Amino acid sequence: MTLELKGVSKQVEGQTHIHPTDLTLEQGTMNVLLGPTTAGKTSLMRLMAGLDAPATGQILWQGQDVTGQRVQDRKVAMVYQQFINYPSMSVYDNIASPIRLMGVDKAEIDRRVRETAELMQLTPMLERKPLELSGGQQQRCALARALVKNAGLVLLDEPLANLDYKLREELRVEIPKIFEASGAIFVYATTEPEEALLLGGKTATLWEGRVTQFGPTPEVYRQPVDATTARVFSDPPMNFLQISKTGGRILFGEGQSAEATGKLAELPDGRYMAGFRPNHLEIGKHAGDAMAFQATLHVTELTGSETFVHLDHDGERWVGLVHGVHDLQPGEELTVWLEPRHVYIFSEEGRLVAPAAYALAA
Amino acid sequence: MAKITLDNLAHSYLPNPGSEADFALKELNHDWDDGAAYALLGASGCGKSTLLNIISGLLQPSQGRVLFDGQDVTNAPTAERNIAQVFQFPVVYDTMTVRDNLAFPLRNRGRDEKYVAERVQEIARMIGMEEMLNRKARGLTADAKQKISLGRGMVRKDVNALLFDEPLTVIDPHMKWELRTQLKKLHHDFGHTMIYVTHDQTEALTFADKVVVMYDGRVVQIGTPEELFERPEHTFVGYFIGSPGMNVIPARIEGNRAYIDGSHVELSQGFGALEGKVEIGVRPEFVKLSQSEGLPVRVRRVEDVGRHKIIRAEFFGNDINIIADEDEEVSADMNRVTFDRDHVNVYANDWRVQGEAA
Numbered sequence: 001m002t003l004e005l006k007g008v009s010k011q012v013e014g015q016t017h018i019h020p021t022d023l024t025l026e027q028g029t030m031n032v033l034l035g036p037t038t039a040g041k042t043s044l045m046r047l048m049a050g051l052d053a054p055a056t057g058q059i060l061w062q063g064q065d066v067t068g069q070r071v072q073d074r075k076v077a078m079v080y081q082q083f084i085n086y087p088s089m090s091v092y093d094n095i096a097s098p099i100r101l102m103g104v105d106k107a108e109i110d111r112r113v114r115e116t117a118e119l120m121q122l123t124p125m126l127e128r129k130p131l132e133l134s135g136g137q138q139q140r141c142a143l144a145r146a147l148v149k150n151a152g153l154v155l156l157d158e159p160l161a162n163l164d165y166k167l168r169e170e171l172r173v174e175i176p177k178i179f180e181a182s183g184a185i186f187v188y189a190t191t192e193p194e195e196a197l198l199l200g201g202k203t204a205t206l207w208e209g210r211v212t213q214f215g216p217t218p219e220v221y222r223q224p225v226d227a228t229t230a231r232v233f234s235d236p237p238m239n240f241l242q243i244s245k246t247g248g249r250i251l252f253g254e255g256q257s258a259e260a261t262g263k264l265a266e267l268p269d270g271r272y273m274a275g276f277r278p279n280h281l282e283i284g285k286h287a288g289d290a291m292a293f294q295a296t297l298h299v300t301e302l303t304g305s306e307t308f309v310h311l312d313h314d315g316e317r318w319v320g321l322v323h324g325v326h327d328l329q330p331g332e333e334l335t336v337w338l339e340p341r342h343v344y345i346f347s348e349e350g351r352l353v354a355p356a357a358y359a360l361a362a
Numbered sequence: 363m364a365k366i367t368l369d370n371l372a373h374s375y376l377p378n379p380g381s382e383a384d385f386a387l388k389e390l391n392h393d394w395d396d397g398a399a400y401a402l403l404g405a406s407g408c409g410k411s412t413l414l415n416i417i418s419g420l421l422q423p424s425q426g427r428v429l430f431d432g433q434d435v436t437n438a439p440t441a442e443r444n445i446a447q448v449f450q451f452p453v454v455y456d457t458m459t460v461r462d463n464l465a466f467p468l469r470n471r472g473r474d475e476k477y478v479a480e481r482v483q484e485i486a487r488m489i490g491m492e493e494m495l496n497r498k499a500r501g502l503t504a505d506a507k508q509k510i511s512l513g514r515g516m517v518r519k520d521v522n523a524l525l526f527d528e529p530l531t532v533i534d535p536h537m538k539w540e541l542r543t544q545l546k547k548l549h550h551d552f553g554h555t556m557i558y559v560t561h562d563q564t565e566a567l568t569f570a571d572k573v574v575v576m577y578d579g580r581v582v583q584i585g586t587p588e589e590l591f592e593r594p595e596h597t598f599v600g601y602f603i604g605s606p607g608m609n610v611i612p613a614r615i616e617g618n619r620a621y622i623d624g625s626h627v628e629l630s631q632g633f634g635a636l637e638g639k640v641e642i643g644v645r646p647e648f649v650k651l652s653q654s655e656g657l658p659v660r661v662r663r664v665e666d667v668g669r670h671k672i673i674r675a676e677f678f679g680n681d682i683n684i685i686a687d688e689d690e691e692v693s694a695d696m697n698r699v700t701f702d703r704d705h706v707n708v709y710a711n712d713w714r715v716q717g718e719a720a
Binding site: 036037135164165166167169173191192193194197198200218221235236237277279298299301302303304305308310319321325330358 | 546588645
């Protein structure tokens, strides 16, 4: 079972919402669509579901062209940010309703409702009304209604966005388990990099209507193909600075440089852009080959075990996430450290030319 | 700016509350220091919005008093409390320009136009909207509208307090960073008394000098982010703060040892006899996997979440989470676990017990 998008695009009133996109989703995979609001996540899902017809391209389901086929005629389930349950029906009837509409016989309905309820840990609540459940249970009921159809394609559009932080954390652990048990193709849209990493599977990063990269989630995170992908897949955002290569060395400014080893050695001399993640910036302690940079502290935020330092480095905004609690004053001049192995090198146009050495090892 | 005192405050939505369970907000005495930034943190239904509504005057408490700088305002309407509020969803006048939206609270108080113009310019710079001052609010993104709401909340210098109710819910993660840092900077520059309600621990911890953690209508701990992380006073605080939260494991305490199923871990303090449900609490950050040292553990799965790994394991029949660095190797023969003894807390009936130096 596969879902194939071939050159699929979408236009609304002359504006391009989705640029021509090729994407193949395999059976039994969790596929995360990661990108900010308006990147095109929902548009892409609606095309996959058949809720909207593409302007160009083809959608193939198990090799069959289903472009333009109505959503009712396809085995697709969708769960939205706002969980939708019928308030006057019991949890049992809510879960049963999609397959009752499909005309499944009574005994089979009962079997499937109970099986799905068990999977979603809703068995003790089958006789209750949705409003008597907690927020997390209500969303599990909505998920159960999607799963009971045995749909081959399950689309989840930011399904946890309206839930409390802690509930979200618990469901993020549960959803991959449910998905593994169902064997369907799951597509999960989110704006949060952390959520993509917790869900695992594969991730497609989206930016302004384009899929910038698609691959195993940790690989997209550690080896982004361009600066846009790195930016989308980094929270807090990735830090950047202008650098240049001369002879065998990479010059970072302020007299800091590193040896151009491995892939870097082959790069032509010239100007490049370096990128690094906030958690790789250090203050105080540092490794032997770390480079020092001077920065002005804008503001600090404490999490209890870590400190976010918002910095101004030569007109660039940097964020560092460092271990421990550091009591620093805004306006303070700081020395921050960065190891060469944590640095990604991008061309001036933003294409990745050398991944960080640590990412290749991980 | 003002100090806000809550004196014997409690609230029930029932007309004749009987037992404590009838109270959505259980009895509370607290001073909110003048010029400090507080966060009210808890899950849905914990009473945090009830408390905020009492402070803002939207709700009359069933018992107790609210004082602003010693003056009783319990029965004063919101309009007389001289506070600014920012809500979850943007409240802007669509037909007005950004400038007029920001100027509104000042003009409403009859401030002269010269002052209004200066102040609006200053706030616009802070929220990064100087370029948009002459645009109508209609058609702006949710982010931009919420920035206007924040700016309008901040425009008056003479308010007693600024109250925020989940102000960043509708904002994209990247923009959240920017707005949060701006709020933090504004607090540093102006020293308003700020109360910020949220269910998001990151927002609460990074925004506030002190976080007020609420659970089931009760304030269970008021502390700095560091205190909440290092010494959760209640198992709920341990669970609610941290991702994943603190590991809580049933144990029997004897002196400076905690016994789990006949095996033991050392504690940095000694304890007398403890009554009721006794547990130890240790955060995933202070648990370490090992090949040779410590007590047996069975690793179920390792999650690569980018900057660190979360190891989900089983420890004497209990779930346990362990956090390892991004660089740390996790191999199949790692089936033992050690605890950082200075970071093992002891709980009796969910409340932290202070030990004596061992």
